[in-house]
Amino acid sequence: MTSALTYVLDANVFMQAAREYYAFEIAPIFWESLKNKASSGRVLSIDRVARELSAGKDELAQWAENEFSRAFARTDTTDVVRAYTNIVEWVHAQKQFKEAEKAKFCGGSDGWLIAYAKVRDYVVVTQEQEVPKDSHKVKIPNVCRAFNVPFVDTFGMLRDLGIRFT
Numbered sequence: 325m326t327s328a329l330t331y332v333l334d335a336n337v338f339m340q341a342a343r344e345y346y347a348f349e350i351a352p353i354f355w356e357s358l359k360n361k362a363s364s365g366r367v368l369s370i371d372r373v374a375r376e377l378s379a380g381k382d383e384l385a386q387w388a389e390n391e392f393s394r395a396f397a398r399t400d401t402t403d404v405v406r407a408y409t410n411i412v413e414w415v416h417a418q419k420q421f422k423e424a425e426k427a428k429f430c431g432g433s434d435g436w437l438i439a440y441a442k443v444r445d446y447v448v449v450t451q452e453q454e455v456p457k458d459s460h461k462v463k464i465p466n467v468c469r470a471f472n473v474p475f476v477d478t479f480g481m482l483r484d485l486g487i488r489f490t
Contacts, residue, residue, distance in 0.1 A: 342382075369395060370433065407442045
C-alpha cells in the first residue's frame with residue numbers, strides 16, 4: 325500500500341483498542357496518533373460510528389466527542405446513500421446469510437462505512453476477519469471484497485501510516 329491512502333475506521337477499531345491492547349492509560353500515543361492523522365486527513369470515521377461510540381457513555385465516548393468529533397464524516401450524501409443501497413441489496417440477495425445477520429448488518433454502521441469508503445476511494449479499517457464464502461455471517465471484509473473496497477486491520481493501517489510507539 326502507498327502512504328497516500330486515507331483510512332475510514334470501523335467502530336471495533338476504537339472499541340477493541342480502548343478495551344484491550346491500547347487502553348487510554350496504557351497507550352495514550354495511539355490515541356494521539358489517531359488525532360494527528362485525522363488532522364492531516366489521513367484517518368477518519370463516519371457519523372454512524374460516532375453514534376455507536378457515544379452510546380457507550382464511557383471514556384471512549386468522551387474521547388470521540390472531545391478529541392475526534394471533527395473526524396466523523398457525514399453519510400447522508402446522495403453518492404453514499406446510493407452506494408449503501410447497492411450494498412444492502414447485495415447483502416439481501418445472498419442466500420447463505422441468515423436473516424438475523426442481514427438485519428444486524430443493515431441496522432448498524434458497517435454498510436455505511438463500506439459505502440463511504442467506496443465512493444471516496446478510501447480504505448476500510450476493521451478488526452473483523454474475512455469468513456468463508458458459505459458462511460452465514462455478514463462480515464465487513466467479505467462485503468468489501470464483493471465491492472472492490474480495500475480493507476486492512478488496525479495494525480496494517482499503523483504500519484502504512486508509519487506510526488511507531490516510541
